Amino acid sequence: MYQQQYNPYGANNEIVKGYLKSGKVLTLGILHLISIAVSVISTLTLTRVNLVYDYSDILRSMGIDPSDVLISMNSSLGGISASMIAGTLFSSLFTLLIAIGFIIMFAKSRNDHPSSNPSAGVGILRVISLITFICAIICVVLLVILFIAAYFFLDYFVNNSNMDSRSATIIWIACGVFILIFSFFFLFITASYKNFYRSIKRSLNTVDLHTKGAAAYGVFNIIGAVLMGMATLGTLITAISSFSAAALMSLLSNALSFIILIMTASFALGYNSYIKRQKYSYAAPYDGGPAGGAYYPNEPYDAPNPYAAPQQNEPPYQQNNYPEYRAPRSAPGFCPNCGAPVDGATPFCSNCGTRL
Numbered sequence: 001m002y003q004q005q006y007n008p009y010g011a012n013n014e015i016v017k018g019y020l021k022s023g024k025v026l027t028l029g030i031l032h033l034i035s036i037a038v039s040v041i042s043t044l045t046l047t048r049v050n051l052v053y054d055y056s057d058i059l060r061s062m063g064i065d066p067s068d069v070l071i072s073m074n075s076s077l078g079g080i081s082a083s084m085i086a087g088t089l090f091s092s093l094f095t096l097l098i099a100i101g102f103i104i105m106f107a108k109s110r111n112d113h114p115s116s117n118p119s120a121g122v123g124i125l126r127v128i129s130l131i132t133f134i135c136a137i138i139c140v141v142l143l144v145i146l147f148i149a150a151y152f153f154l155d156y157f158v159n160n161s162n163m164d165s166r167s168a169t170i171i172w173i174a175c176g177v178f179i180l181i182f183s184f185f186f187l188f189i190t191a192s193y194k195n196f197y198r199s200i201k202r203s204l205n206t207v208d209l210h211t212k213g214a215a216a217y218g219v220f221n222i223i224g225a226v227l228m229g230m231a232t233l234g235t236l237i238t239a240i241s242s243f244s245a246a247a248l249m250s251l252l253s254n255a256l257s258f259i260i261l262i263m264t265a266s267f268a269l270g271y272n273s274y275i276k277r278q279k280y281s282y283a284a285p286y287d288g289g290p291a292g293g294a295y296y297p298n299e300p301y302d303a304p305n306p307y308a309a310p311q312q313n314e315p316p317y318q319q320n321n322y323p324e325y326r327a328p329r330s331a332p333g334f335c336p337n338c339g340a341p342v343d344g345a346t347p348f349c350s351n352c353g354t355r356l
Contacts (some may be wrong), residue, residue, distance in 0.1 A: 013117060016203050019274045020118050021109035024267050029102030031260050036092045036099070038256060042249045043088040094128060101125040119204050126197040129190075136190040140183040147172075147179050192216035196268055209279045211272045218268035225261035232258050 104121030154168055195213025202210045232254040239247040335342050340351035348355055 017109040032099035214272035221265035
């Protein structure tokens with residue numbers, strides 16, 4: 001076990017590494033790698049098989065052997081198949097980067113050396129989240145432009161169809177409301193995705209612990225998991241009724257997406273609760289802090305003033321209970337009135353009673 005002098009940056013690094021070395025981080029990396037394999041296999045093989053299988057009756061009625069079509073599609077890919085393969089490879093590249101990011105985070109966090117920092121893995125995920133947020137903004141802007149353009153072509157649609165202007169206006173307003181709601185949630189989801197990994201990055205590189213976006217990102221993943229679970233259930237019913245290879249592969253893909261969403265929600269919500277617990281309970285001694293005390297990374301620290309005059313270490317004053325000392329009062333040897341001798345401790349003359 002490596003020992004080092006405490007500092008706020010190193011303490012936050014160890015706190016975040018304590019969570020990122022959990023098994024759920026490695027599981028997310030492995031699940032994303034599996035999803036790449038399923039997507040590539042489904043696109044390169046089962047998609048073409050499924051197309052030929054669905055239209056086999058039509059092909060036979062036209063006097064075409066479906067197996068010849070399949071051989072032709074396998075020998076030369078073009079049109080829809082080529083675009084599907086390009087889209088799959090492009091999405092697989094992003095998924096591969098996500099998997100690499102999780103695996104790097106896990107590997108760096110498992111290393112207890114002080115110089116081992118999972119910032120590289122977090123940085124990859126943060127860049128992907130930023131790209132996703134920018135793409136979301138572009139999509140929303142395009143939807144708004146399309147909605148505005150539809151208003152100018154509304155009369156054209158009405159004049160060239162049997163639909164009256166009132167119905168067309170209602171449909172246009174309904175589409176606008178849908179675009180508004182969709183844009184709000186889409187931007188909010190991608191913003192929470194970006195803020196979540198930005199919080200992890202800031203926790204590793206600053207003296208404060210951050211959780212912004214973690215709770216929202218976890219909640220949205222739970223909502224996505226519920227929707228994906230409903231889609232998986234429908235795919236399961238289809239797979240049972242048809243029992244085709246394409247349906248089974250689609251079921252596997254949906255089930256895998258459901259598991260990834262659940263694990264991602266657990267990762268985000270777990271980070272949020274873990275960091276908040278550590279934020280208010282963690283404390284470690286710091287040599288630069290007050291003498292005999294401890295420095296808390298998330299509390300303000302008043303550094304000593306080097307220009308202040310040194311204080312003398314004087315012993316504290318303690319008051320005792322001894323009676324106050326009074327010096328004995330001197331008195332004349334003889335009474336001034338009658339001249340009789342008197343005692344110095346007597347306040348009155350014993351002969352005439354004169355006050356001395």
